[in-house]
Amino acid sequence: MPSRRALLISAATLTAAPLLAHAANTRGKAIRIVVPFPAGGGTDVMGRLIALELGRELNATVIVDNVPGATGTLGSAQVARSAPDGFTLLLGISATHSIAPALFKDLKYSPERDFVALARIAHGGNVLVANAKYAADTLPEMLALVKRSGAPLMYGSWGTGSGGHLAVESIRLSTGIPMEHVPYKGVAPLLQDLAGGQIEVAMADVAGALPLLQAGKIKALAVSGRKRSSALPQVPTLVESGVAFDTEIWYTLFAPAKLSPVDVQRLAQASAQVLLQPRVVEKIRSLGMEAEPISREAFEKQWHEDTAVWARLVKVSGVTVN
Numbered sequence: 001m002p003s004r005r006a007l008l009i010s011a012a013t014l015t016a017a018p019l020l021a022h023a024a025n026t027r028g029k030a031i032r033i034v035v036p037f038p039a040g041g042g043t044d045v046m047g048r049l050i051a052l053e054l055g056r057e058l059n060a061t062v063i064v065d066n067v068p069g070a071t072g073t074l075g076s077a078q079v080a081r082s083a084p085d086g087f088t089l090l091l092g093i094s095a096t097h098s099i100a101p102a103l104f105k106d107l108k109y110s111p112e113r114d115f116v117a118l119a120r121i122a123h124g125g126n127v128l129v130a131n132a133k134y135a136a137d138t139l140p141e142m143l144a145l146v147k148r149s150g151a152p153l154m155y156g157s158w159g160t161g162s163g164g165h166l167a168v169e170s171i172r173l174s175t176g177i178p179m180e181h182v183p184y185k186g187v188a189p190l191l192q193d194l195a196g197g198q199i200e201v202a203m204a205d206v207a208g209a210l211p212l213l214q215a216g217k218i219k220a221l222a223v224s225g226r227k228r229s230s231a232l233p234q235v236p237t238l239v240e241s242g243v244a245f246d247t248e249i250w251y252t253l254f255a256p257a258k259l260s261p262v263d264v265q266r267l268a269q270a271s272a273q274v275l276l277q278p279r280v281v282e283k284i285r286s287l288g289m290e291a292e293p294i295s296r297e298a299f300e301k302q303w304h305e306d307t308a309v310w311a312r313l314v315k316v317s318g319v320t321v322n
Helices: 004-025 042-058 070-080 094-103 139-149 163-175 187-196 206-214 261-274 278-286 296-317
Strands: 031-035 062-066 088-093 115-124 126-131 153-157 179-183 201-205 218-223 249-256
Touching (some): 031 042, 031 070, 042 062, 042 088, 042 115, 042 206, 042 249, 042 261, 042 278, 070 094, 070 249, 088 094, 088 115, 094 163, 094 296, 115 261, 115 296, 126 163, 126 187, 126 206, 139 218, 163 296, 187 201, 187 206, 187 218, 201 206, 206 218, 249 261, 249 296
Parallel strands (some): 031 062, 031 088
Antiparallel strands (some): 088 249, 126 201, 126 218
């Protein structure tokens, strides 16, 4: 009869075997994180931060592969179809996994069926900004200004159906003020026109807006999300400003749905360790977001709830994409 020590060693060997086998198979092969947006944007910066730190945690090579197109759905579809071997991951966001199902009738993937969430990387809100010379300094002042003028407020976002576009639509629906959307192909040209006075108001990501805010070329009226941004603690939320909309945006690391439970656990644990690193927390905050890791179960609950909110907003607002 085997000794207790022998049984313990045997059990430990069985538990470690899948991990050891995976380690043997990863020699010389890089893990690829697909960022479904162009290089240089906020999602790309977040992806490169996580790739660097996840590589350190796993003692592996982790690279970022930018696969832009179709508002993030092109790269997402590519990962959905990839082999579930742990070597291809996706940095998905609210737009690709909560908004897209309601926005695109011919979406080439099912967020809930084709993916497993490994870890929520960051969450937070966007910022409603105005040209520095705009006559209003707060959201209530902006609403009063529009009501007095009687003319529609022309506002910009980084694209039709984006989280920024829909957040401002929630303001329009909540207040009844006339507003017209001006879509841009990205945050950079949007903020350039805002600072130059071509448009007066826009919704942008905090990271992109911060340099212009600090330079005094634009000003912040309110932030979306459930609480104030640590990067802009003096700026009230939409809810504090009288608009009942607090759905936040998030960045999450996903894998193809059929990834083995062993690899799911390994990658989820490594991601959780990354998010405990003070340097990572501070970098994420510098991008206008918060780390605040939560369990996979808690995130899946938030994911499902947010998907329902965005779907209702898309339907009620009448937002469509070509």
